Amino acid sequence: MTSSRLQRWVAALFSVGVMLPLLWLTATWSEQQSLQYLERKGAEHLRHYTRQLVNMLNGYEVLPGILAEDDRVRDLLRARTGTPLQVRAANDYLERLAGDLPDSVIYLMDPQGWTLAASNWRSPSSFVGKNYGFRSYFRQVLSGHPSRYVAKGITSNVLGYYLGARVMEGERVLGVVMLKLNLAEATLSSDGDVDVLVADHHGVVFMASQADWLFRLLQSLEARIQEQIVRDRQFEGASLQALAVARQAWSDTTALVDLTVTPTSTRRYMVQAALLPENGWQVQTLIRLDRVWQEQWHALLLVGLGGLAVLLVLLYLLQRYGDRRVLREATVTDALTGLYNRHYLVNTDSMLLQRYHRGPVNGTAVVIFGIDAFARVNQIYGHSVGNKVLLAVADALRGELRVGDVPIRLDGDRFMAVLAVHPGDDVRPMAERMRRRVQALRFEGGLRALVLTVSAGIAYYRPPEAMDRLIGRATERLREAQEHGDVVVAPTLDEECVEVSL
Structure with a gap:
């Protein structure tokens, strides 16, 4: 092997030895910078969605308690089975109240769970005359505990958030007043590469920017909880299959998750979560990391092209040096014997x-x-x-x-x-x-x-x-x-x- 060729090989190997660690450092640095940026972006979206959800719910929290003190509500529950005129008057009254609450239903239930009056009494899927005593929210409210319950409606098949209050007359329980907020209309939409989901305290996703995630599980459920959900008919018709995920912690508040989007493909997300302590809900933002890999490849491409340019310049200089050296050696070397001349x-x-x-x-x-x-x-x-x-x-x-x-x-x-x-x-x-x-x-x-x-x-x-x-x-x-x-x-x-x- 000639000296000039050896020099070129040495230069190439040296460049490769320098470029490989440099490319690795570039990829690592680019990934870290992109992830840190996305973490800040995800935190901003998480605060926005959480604040939006809390504001929506807080506006309705006190309403059942106010209705429980209404005399007309007490009168109907006291009579249990009022005259048709009394029932019609109660339905009209609840309908007027619900008119100021879009996509919501107000209804009254006796201690046995029968619905005596409802704001949707004109609807084909009216709650009037239906018994919902098997629902957990009814039993909780009847026992004096607050209800913050998410479920699909048995009659309407519409996802709702159920708030309630017990109606009392002295020590006597007259019944309960319930407010169902229609969550089907409270859709969450993707914002660029940011998705969002909301899960209840059991980890059942009931709101999501991706329709495929609805009524999926963030984690496996115990058998007794699954039995309770089935018994309450909480998410009737939903398979409640777990979202297949592989989780890797990235920081104290952030995780990198591989989520199965189809049976044969996965997508990596950066996930951040916030807990709503009042109802145990969990709000999560999921940022697709496709952009991270794109930026990483762009950085690697730029560094690779820069390294290639440096290598070409180095090889050119070595070639020039080699040519000059060969010319000099030819000038001072005897062509026949190879000795100096x-x-x-x-x-x-x-x-x-x-x-x-x-x-x-x-x-x-x-x-x-x-x-x-x-x-x-x-x-x-x-x-x-x-x-x-x-x-x-x-x-x-x-x-x-x-x-x-x-x-x-x-x-x-x-x-x-x-x-x-x-x-x-x-x-x-x-x-x-x-x-x-x-x-x-x-x-x-x-x-x-x-x-x-x-x-x-x-x-x-x-x-x-x-x-x-x-x-x-x-x-x-x-x-x-x-x-x-x-x-x-x-x-x-x-x-x-x-x-x-x-």
Whole structure:
């Protein structure tokens, strides 16, 4: 794998490693922000619906008690079975009272539960003559307890809220006066993505913005309560199936609920609830969370596109850097051997000398190798073989150098090594090993008889001379070595130069 391709892979993996946590943080942050906003929105709607419901009910709470003190009501209940004129007068009176109470019915019941008069006496579903003594609200009122009862009408099949008061004459119970508010007309509507429902103290939903939720249960009921509801015919005809929900607490006042909307699909809601202590009702607002997921996806899309843009810019910069690096390496690298070339020294000569200047006298040595009789190799075997020879010598030079030493192909058949040395170091053993390594090279095919030798010239750096001067001294010693034949010429610290026969 090339260096530039490796860099691109590293950049891509780095970007993925950064983007995945960033996307997770974005999704989490977006979800939290959206849920907090919806929680505030749900709380506002909950206060609105609760206040609206309480105001509606409070306007009727005292009316049964006022009617229980009415003399005309007492007169009819005292007579129990009055004359037709008395009953007609009572019906007319109740009808006039109910005229100011839209969608409501006022009726009088004797202690046995028979309805003696009712404001809806003209209706085909009149309560007059009906016995509702089996209803819980009647028994509660008759025993002196307040009635706040929700049920479907037995006669009218209309959902109502039943308020009542006991009519007394001294210690004697004459009967009860009841007020039924028509809840079927008090519909709740969705407000955008906000739904609302109201459930009684047993958890039976009797008002809801979604018709499918009516007469469903928020929680399972005990068997005795179910039997009581059936006995009272409270929600006659309703299946009272539980709403299938999976609840997860999100805060002290809010829960996230998965509610089954069809047998094969669910929808997630944010649910907030308020309790009406007077009657035990529970008002709930349910906010659909589809918008949360949409905003979450939008945030992820924006961050993802931003991350992709950053990755593309990073890859572009790496490509530019890689191209410049490749161009630079091509400029300072020998195309055949892969070693540095003379151009490399143009910009790095002073750096190399300073880099290796570790002692007060000598810190750098230069060894220049020349292939003996290389021109004859080209003449006899051709330039392709000459190139093989150059490659083999370059590999041999690499094998002899330490980490940090710099191999260079100067030109033609000349190679150079820039070495780091300490005072007292002798470079000649390295040059001798190089010569023996080259002489041991063997080639395949018709080149078996080809034996190579190299000569070397060594020079130590003497501050503050320039690199050209240092190379010039090493070149002179190489020339001297080649004139003597297969030798290494090198100076010592005390001598100008010494000829060493190999």
